[in-house]
Amino acid sequence: MRCPGDELLQMFTEGELDPAAGEIVKVHLRGCSRCQAAVARYKQLLWDLEHPEEPPLPPELVEQEHRLMQAWAEEHKAVRQRRRALRLVPAWAGYGILWTRYVPPVERFGRFLSRTGRSLLASRVPFARRLLEGRR
């Protein structure tokens, strides 16, 4: 049997081959030292990759934590303000309903004003005439 390609050997090492193909590769490996060496190399590489040396945490992360906590506080201050404003919506809606229901419409209000004005004028005109005549 010809040697399987490197891609197949990598998949075999990872256990990603289907069982039938895996069996064929296993049989081949028994008699091929070149492929055995390749699988050993892949195994070593996978082990090294799966056990990485963790990089040390930089001290700047502490400073960054303070900045992020500030960002959190600012964001939540804005959220609280929005919530408070939203809580007032029902109050504003009730006030609006009361206004439209119980306050006389503008027209009626205008008529009321003009009537009052006319009567005021009518009452004041004779008084003004009398004043003028008296001066003469």
Next chain:
Amino acid sequence: MAADSDIVRLCQQGRSEGFALLLEEYQGRVYRRAYSFLRHREDALDVTQEVFLRAVRAIGHFQSDRPLWPWLRQVTTRACLNYIRDHRQGPPTVSLDNVLAQGELAAAEGDPEQHALLAWDRAMLEQALASLPPVQRMVVVLRHQEHLSYGEIAQLLDLPLGTVKTYLFRARQALIRAMQQAAVD
């Protein structure tokens, strides 16, 4: 160690203790993952900050019964991908200080000869990983450190499944070649 559901619940109540716990549990982990993707300390710090700034805005809508790490890992991966796209540059180099520090750390524990060899191998592997194209490196990290399936990696990086397999194969071949070359030198 605080449970994810408690962290999410406290954050959603707008309590700063919740966010402090989130940072305590995950800031280091996000930094390390970003570092393994980008292989650059300052870039990894920038990405960590970006991830948590997004978390500030998004955690309010997070389902409290879901674990946090898959979500943070996804945000970190996307942020690193964007970072790589926005700052296209040559392969980063591994700092000599890091390599020496690893050697000293290893030599301080147990058999110095064995550990010096191990540290040297590690340094070579780190260098080989750093010289990989960034997206191939991300695929390797997601596969071997996060233990995601090919399908999950394809979904996370928005790549076809075949491309993920090809990238993994090429990356591992390149790593083997680099390490063989280093051994010969």
